[in-house]
Amino acid sequence: MDNIIAVKGLVKKFGDFTAVNDISFDVKKGEIFAFLGPNGAGKSTTIKMLTTLLHPSGGSIVMNGWNPVSHASDARKSFGIVFQDPSLDDELTAAENMEFHGVLYGVPAKLRRERTEQLLKFVELWDRKDNLVKEFSGGMKRRLEIARGLLHHPKIIFLDEPTLGLDPQTRNHMWAYLQELNKTEGITVFFTTHYMEEAARIAQRVAIIDHGKIVATGSAAELMKQTETQSLEDAFLKLTGNVIREEEANSADRMRQAGRMWRGHGRR
Amino acid sequence: MKTIYILWLRQIKRYLRSRSRIIGSLGQPLLFLLALGYGLGSVFQKAGEGNYFQFLVPGVMGMSIIFTAIFSGIELIWDRQFGFLKETMVAPVSRVNIMIGRTLGGATVATFQGIIVFLISVIAGFRPYNWALVPVALVFMLLVALLFTALGTAIASVLEDMQGFQLIMNFLVMPLFFLSGALFPLDGLPAVLLGIVKFDPLSYGIDSFRILLVHIANFGLGVDFTVLALVTVACLGVGTYLFSKIQI
Secondary structure, eight states: OOEEEEEEEEEEEETTEEEEEEEEEEEETTOEEEEEOOTTSSHHHHHHHHTTSSOOSEEEEEETTBOTTTTHHHHHHHEEEEOSSOOSOTTSBHHHHHHHHHHHTTOOHHHHHHHHHHHHHHTTOGGGTTSBGGGSOHHHHHHHHHHHHHTTOOSEEEEESTTTTOOHHHHHHHHHHHHHHHHHTOOEEEEEOSOHHHHHHHOSEEEEEETTEEEEEEOHHHHHHHHTOSSHHHHHHHHHOSOOOOOOOOHHHHHHHHHHHHHSSOOO | OHHHHHHHHHHHHHHHHOHHHHHHHHHHHHHIIIIIIIHTHHHHHHTTOOOHHHHHHHHHHHHHHHHHHHHHHHHHHHHHHTSHHHHHHTSSSOHHHHHHHHHHHHHHHHHHHHHHHHHHHHHTTOOOSOGGGHHHHHHHHHHHHHHHHHHHHHHHHHOOSGGGHHHHIIIIIHHHHHTTTSSSOSTTOOHHHHHHHHHOHHHHHHHHHHHHHHOOOSSOHHHHHHHHHHHHHHHHHHHHHHHHTOOO
């Protein structure tokens, strides 16, 4: 199988601090890939580099054949993304959020309408399409974001902790949608999570990053065998240690915190 | 083009949906019109300066525009906080177009607020000296709105959270408004104050409104237009640059 994402010797430095330290990994076309690691290990930084939000300090990324730095627009058309925190406009309706996305991604009007209907029906939000997003629950917002991320027929969908704060019902539904899309449209799924059983159940392959380095890649079974453990969780702990990681709140975190306070009801 | 249009449309939709914001942002200008317009009217008259209400309306229109415009620009911080900015930042469109769409949307909203203040003033007894010049005044209102929306966006691009907001209101927006000649005539001002007034771009906006609506001139329409246009271009340039540097 071809690689849809190829990362070689990727480095990201913030001043003296090396957040991502010379990592290499591949994601195969059409696979479901989990990117795991403790807090502050370099997960988010790597995803930001893959999705053109940060420029690498060194190394190379090839995403669907494009370099995210020199061909940002082409790279951006290749993927959809569901961020850790909601990125919908609360004052717009579900359909308007879809419309906005479709226009930004240059999807022709007719196709936009068809695809919006198909996807909103798929995530069971079609009858709520004219409701303002601020009336939606956390799970509904999440489903809408997945539908939106798929509107422009991306080859890859990135999901940053997509199931955080969702109840098991919603979580299972969500993965059912994604597995279905993975089968029918051949879309590559790249996700992060802290739920190891989820990663073991859903992902065909996982990579574990710690202290800016990739410490292991392979299927869950391979990692368990390699570490002589019985579960992916144990394998993860064996590979990354038991010490609790303290992350200093950066400005984005502080804002998220403030954002939750403003909203009065966060996702958590 | 479509990018600019959809971002513009989004601002307009958000504005029209937040009725409380429309009404809330009219409270302050109305208070100024009523309290100052009628309260100081007789003193103004006795000083031989004519009708204060007529004099004040263009100033309060300017006030409503600058407040709404800077606030629209600052709204960028909200979009950052609530995550929506990320959606536009990973889209395959240039940041320049995002900035232009946002600014046009914010400026349209601010101009609209100015029009509402104008209409309310007309109901309260304001009479433009020549109705044919009102559309020209509209062009100047849009220009002032563009200038301050771009300024607001530029500031919001470097602010990380809402904590700086109060600082901007107190040390930028309020001085810009009070030192613009919106509330008082410029003739006979102490030299230092006049110097500051001449440094404030809003002074030229309010001068243009006065020339076109009540036929009182200080700098002249040509000077007003030149200054406003130059400062608007500068703010748009700086705003676009700072916006393009935002990292999420």
